[in-house]
Amino acid sequence: MVSGAGRVLMILAVSAMLAVAAAMAASDADEKSTPAGDSAATAPSGPPAVKTQPVQETLHGVTVTDNYRYLEDSNSEASQQYVKEQLAYTRSILDKLAGREAIHSRLAQLFSIGQLGTPEVYGKYYFYRRRDGNQNQPVLYVREGLEGKDRVLLDPNTLSADGTVALDWYHPSHDGKLVAYGTSPNGTEISTLHIIETESGKLLADTIPQTRAASIAWKPDNSGFYYTRYPKKGEVPPGQEMYNRHVFYHALGKNPADDDAIFGEGRDAQDWPNVTISDDGRWLIINVEQGWTKTELFLKETSTDSRPFPITTGKNFLYGADIYDENLYIVSNEDAPRFRVFKASLKAPKRESWNQIIAEGKSVMASADIVGGRLICHYKQDATSRLKVFSLDGKFLHDIQLPGLGNLEDLSRSYILGGQHESPEAFFTYQSFTQQTTDYRYDIKSNTVSTFATVDTGIDPNAYEAKQVFYKSKDGTTVPMFIVAKKGLQRNGRNPTLLTGYGGFNVAESPVFLRSALLWLEHGGVYAMANMRGGSEYGEEWHRAGMLAKKQNVFDDFIAAGEYLIAQKYTDKDHLAIQGGSNGGLLMGAAMTQRPDLYRAVVCQVPLLDMLRYQNFQIARLWIPEYGSAEDAEQFKWLYAYSPYHHVKAGTLYPAVLFMTSDSDTRVDPMHAKKMAALMQAEAANGKSAERPILLRIEPKAGHGAGKPISKLVEENTDIWSFLFWQLGVR
Secondary structure: OEOOOOOOOOOOOOOOHHHOOOOOOOOOOOOOOOOOOOOOOOOOOOOOOOOOOEEEEEOOOOOOOEOHHHHHOOHHHHHHHHHHHHHHHHHHHOOOOHHHHHHHHHHHHOOOOOEEOOOEOOEEEEEEEEEOOOOOEEEEEEEEEOOOEEEEEEEEOEEEEEEEOOEEEEEEEEOEEEEEEEEOOOOOOEEEEEEEEEOOEEEOOOOOOOOOOOEEOOOOOOEEEEEEEOOOOOEEEEOOOOOOOEEEEEOOOOOHHHHHEEEEOOOOOOOOEEEEEEEOOOEEEEEEEOOOOOOOEEEEEEOOOOOOOOOOOOOOOOEEEEEOOOOEEEEEEEEEOEEEEEEEEEOOOHOOOHHEOOOOOOEEEEEEEEOOOOOEEEEEOHHHEEEEEEEOOOOEEEOOOOOOEEOOOOOOOOOOOOOOOOEEEEEEEOOOOOOOOOEEEOOOOOOOEEEEEOOOOOOHHHHHHEEEEEOOOOOOOHHHHHHHOOOOOOOOOOEEEEEEEOOOOOOOOOOOOOHHHHHHHHHOOOEEEOOOOOOOOOOOOHHHHOOOHHHHHHHHHHHHHHHHHHHHHOOOOOOOEEEEOOHHHHHHHHHEEEEEEEOOEEEEEOOOOOOOOHHHHOOOOHHHHHHHHOOOOHHHHEEEEEEEEHHOOOOOOOOHHHHHHHHOOOOOHHHHHHHHHHHHHHHHOOOOOOOOOEEEEEEOOOOOOOOOOHHHHHHHHHHHHHHHHHHOOOO
């Protein structure tokens, strides 16, 4: 696949779309709500006392005091005692909330609705992931031939008793006879590579650790593959094991410790290389991503020991490439923020020989796949999907009809279309706010779409209405927002409303199946998703308008969304809640510290909150191109101006907050949520309130969100919705 959007981002929102709503008995919430904070729950008088250990430092002439830096050390006795006491306090409140059992029961039903991944075709084999019923993890299935029967190839649910070992990724060989795959425990995402025979299910002896989010390029004869891996402890200075991703070659049956390094030595430790190989195995493409605004392309002839040579380097644009029939096809936003397609002969692959074949359009090109001798391009128009078919010379042929206002997406977020270069068929996974993921097969010759696999939800999508509105942000920029509610909803100014968003890393927020939100909608709830700057909804210009020095635009866009919902009488400040995770957790922190009066409740998941020190933990140095770093004097000014941890004001009445993090998170360190909870409990006017509390929830044996078992998702969402229904006054 040639992608205009870049890699599977190493920031992944624990999105509100996976974590919405539950059922309470009784009538519609808009008719039978009680004043916010009214609950039958009996809670303790306040949170546990937390000691302060002030640390002062001067950064670029500014003295900054941090009272809770000791909580950054998760292994210290003081930090562990803090966590123990906070969890006891949180449980003493959440476990007693009215309606909790009903919420848990309904969530268990809703999360039992299955999930599908996009089919991928290799040789005669069709591979796809599917989760049914109460399975904790999606299962990898294989089907021999289109009319064959599905067979389980790998079931990660058998790898651990509690469902916490996840199948992180998989890459079949060209003929589909072998599959390389990665698994990891407890949401760590630090994969170990294994290889399985498709026909027999036999595991080969080859095992390679440190293959997080591995990129794999099989040789056509199955003799080996190119792959990416990280260094082991001791191979690099301490703390560098999560960086220095290099490309290696592994011959099957050989000791991985002897694998040859192909690319990465001497380069920036934050470089992120990925590999693609031509159908004949002659050419290896190495796509090196440097942050979320820049990539470099290299080409290597595999039959020689020559070093990869550059195709394009040094430019601040994104590039993705694929090879077909002795030609190179490149998708790029070079001088085209919404992306375009180039074509070049492999005999003259460097930038000066490229020819544009598909020009930039009004919509954003998310990807372009070569399938069956055609270019199938996925476009995003106002954050919803369109599919268009072009000839290999760039001539527009026709559209592919989609079911409606929705989004092409799959479980791993790494493939939009499945198929081979010569295949007569392509596959895509479609979903909308009220339609669960469905796999479709597109027949290239007849230009027809049919169902490959679907999931029965038992839910009538016609009972709900999803619409897109446009509102003005603080600086006059027009921003889109999706609003979903039950048909016939009255705008009475007090509907319980959840507003979500992300706004960063070139990620577009698009319609996704709401799952647990459906009962929220049935009971009068409103679900709103704002498409702020920082994402890819309108191309690279939209992304860059919400990063680095312009990050405040994202927060302004989100605040304006809340004001719009109130002005349009969907809700009021006593019935408006907000939720977001990861970069969206940073958004939650900024929103509540900048406009604490606008919301009644906040769910802040796996968040970044201390923006002066974030780069020192886990893989966060990868995000400096997006945020900047306090180590730089100019960038310190931007970060200090909005860093949520540094803008908690003593004596201010804040919304009720549920901070959520996980102890195995290898992306965003739990220290952010721990420090922020301690600070707000000490400083906020409601810091010691049991009716409008500041709570901290830490999930054991879980990570940033990827691979989290259904059992944990049900428990987590039971806490979320017990908290929100209580705070918004929904019986």
